[in-house]
Amino acid sequence: MTILRPEQERIKQSTREFVARNIIPRAAEFDRSGEFHPYLLDEARESKIFAMAVPKEYGGLDYDSVTQALVLEEWGYGCAGMGTTLAASILSMDSVLVAGTDEQKRRYFTPMLSARIGAFGLTEPGAGSDAGSGKTTAVKAGDDYLLNGSKCWITNGAVATVYVIYALTDPSKGVKGLSAFIVERDRPGFTIGTVDHKLGIRSSNTSELLLKDVRIPAANLLGKEGDGMKIAMKTLDLARPAIAALSVGLAQRALDECVKHLQKRFPDKPQPGQTLQFKLADMAIQVEAARQSLHHTMELRDSGAPFSKESAISKTFCSDVAMSVTAQAVSLMGSHGYTSELGKYMRDSKIMQIYEGTNQIQRLVISRAVLTPAPAAVSTLKAGE
Numbered sequence: 001m002t003i004l005r006p007e008q009e010r011i012k013q014s015t016r017e018f019v020a021r022n023i024i025p026r027a028a029e030f031d032r033s034g035e036f037h038p039y040l041l042d043e044a045r046e047s048k049i050f051a052m053a054v055p056k057e058y059g060g061l062d063y064d065s066v067t068q069a070l071v072l073e074e075w076g077y078g079c080a081g082m083g084t085t086l087a088a089s090i091l092s093m094d095s096v097l098v099a100g101t102d103e104q105k106r107r108y109f110t111p112m113l114s115a116r117i118g119a120f121g122l123t124e125p126g127a128g129s130d131a132g133s134g135k136t137t138a139v140k141a142g143d144d145y146l147l148n149g150s151k152c153w154i155t156n157g158a159v160a161t162v163y164v165i166y167a168l169t170d171p172s173k174g175v176k177g178l179s180a181f182i183v184e185r186d187r188p189g190f191t192i193g194t195v196d197h198k199l200g201i202r203s204s205n206t207s208e209l210l211l212k213d214v215r216i217p218a219a220n221l222l223g224k225e226g227d228g229m230k231i232a233m234k235t236l237d238l239a240r241p242a243i244a245a246l247s248v249g250l251a252q253r254a255l256d257e258c259v260k261h262l263q264k265r266f267p268d269k270p271q272p273g274q275t276l277q278f279k280l281a282d283m284a285i286q287v288e289a290a291r292q293s294l295h296h297t298m299e300l301r302d303s304g305a306p307f308s309k310e311s312a313i314s315k316t317f318c319s320d321v322a323m324s325v326t327a328q329a330v331s332l333m334g335s336h337g338y339t340s341e342l343g344k345y346m347r348d349s350k351i352m353q354i355y356e357g358t359n360q361i362q363r364l365v366i367s368r369a370v371l372t373p374a375p376a377a378v379s380t381l382k383a384g385e
C-alpha cells in the first residue's frame with residue numbers, strides 16, 4: 001500500500017464523498033440513456049476538480065501525480081464514463097503543458113477553472129494506432145492557418161470548449177509534418193459530426209469533429225511546425241496513467257460489489273466456500289498490484305525520472321486487470337452479475353484496453369524498451385570481486 005500524506009488522504013476522502021453524492025446515484029441512468037452529463041460540470045465547479053492538473057500559477061489545484069491518480073480512481077469507481085470526461089480533458093491539457101507558451105497555457109487552462117472542458121483530437125478514420133497517417137491539414141494563410149479534415153472518436157468532442165487538434169502542416173514529410181494546434185469551439189467552420197453510441201463508458205461524449213476552412217491564428221500553434229508527433233507522444237506518456245487509474249477504480253468497484261453480493265447470497269456461511277475465497281483473493285491481489293504499478297509510475301513522473309515504459313506498463317496492466325476482475329465478478333455472481341450493473345463495469349473496462357493507444361501497441365512500446373540495452377552501469381566492483 002502506498003502511504004499517503006495527510007493532504008492526499010483528505011483529497012481522496014473528499015473525492016469519495018463527491019462521487020458518492022453526485023456520480024454513483026446517476027451512473028446507471030446515464031449508462032442506459034447513453035447521455036453526457038452537463039450537470040456534473042456544475043457540481044464540480046466549486047471544487048475546481050477539472051483544474052486539478054492546472055499549475056498553481058494559472059490558478060489551478062496543481063495536484064501531484066499520485067493525488068491525480070487517487071481522484072481518477074474514485075471517479076472510475078463511481079462511473080468510468082464520467083471519469084473518462086475528466087481524464088480526456090486533462091489529456092488535452094497535457095499537450096499544452098508539454099509544448100505551450102505561458103500565454104497559451106493561460107488561455108487554455110482558464111476555462112478549466114470554471115469546470116469547462118477540453119478535448120484531444122488525434123485519431124482519424126484512417127489513423128488510429130498509426131497516428132501519423134492522418135489527412136487533416138493546416139495550411140499557412142498569412143498570419144493564420146486554415147484547418148481542413150476530420151477527427152473521429154474524440155472524447156468530449158461535442159461538449160468541449162477548447163481543443164488540441166493535430167494536423168499536417170507539411171503532408172510531404174509524413175509524420176514529421178504533423179503539428180499541434182489549439183482550436184476554440186466557436187471558430188467558424190468547426191462543427192460536430194456523428195455522436196457515437198458505445199458499448200461502454202456511455203455517459204461520456206464521443207464525437208466526430210469536422211473542420212472546413214477553420215481559420216486560427218498562428219499564435220495557436222503549439223511548439224514549432226513538425227513538432228506534432230513528439231508532442232502527441234509526450235502527451236500520451238503523461239496521460240496514460242489516467243486510464244490506469246480509471247481501470248483500478250473499475251476493478252475495485254467490481255470486487256466490492258461482488259463481495260457484498262456473495263455475503264448476501266450465502267448468508268448462512270460466515271464466508272463463501274474456499275473456491276470462491278481463492279477467486280476473491282486473486283481478484284484482490286490483481287487490484288492491489290495494479291494500484292501499486294500506477295502509484296509507482298506516478299511517483300517516477302513527479303520525481304522527474306523517465307517514466308515512458310512504466311506509463312505503458314501501468315496502462316496495460318491496470319486495464320487488463322480491470323477487464324479480468326470485472327469479468328470474474330460477473331461470473332462469481334452468476335445471473336445476478338449478468339443482469340445487474342456489474343455488466344456495465346465489464347463493458348466500461350473494454351475501452352481501457354483500446355484508447356490512448358491499444359494494449360497491443362503498448363506491448364510494442366514496452367518490448368522496445370526492454371530490448372534496448374540500458375546504458376552501461378558504472379561498476380564499483382574491482383576485478384576479481
Ligand SMILES: Cc1cc2nc3c(=O)[nH]c(=O)nc-3n(C[C@H](O)[C@H](O)[C@H](O)COP(=O)(O)OP(=O)(O)OC[C@H]3O[C@@H](n4cnc5c(N)ncnc54)[C@H](O)[C@@H]3O)c2cc1C
Nearest residue numbers: 120121122123128129153154155206355356357358360361
Ligand atoms: C470511446 C473512445 C474514445 C476515444 N477517445 C479519443 C480521444 O479523445 N482522442 C483521440 O485522438 N482518439 C480517441 N479515441 C481513438 C482511440 O485512441 C483509437 O481508436 C485507438 O488508438 C485505436 O485505433 P483504431 O481504432 O484505429 O485501431 P487500429 O489502429 O485500426 O487497430 C486495430 C487493431 O490492430 C492492432 N494493431 C494496429 N497496429 C498494430 C501494430 N503495429 N502491431 C500490433 N497490433 C496492431 C490494434 O492493437 C487493434 O487491436 C477514442 C476511441 C474510442 C472508442
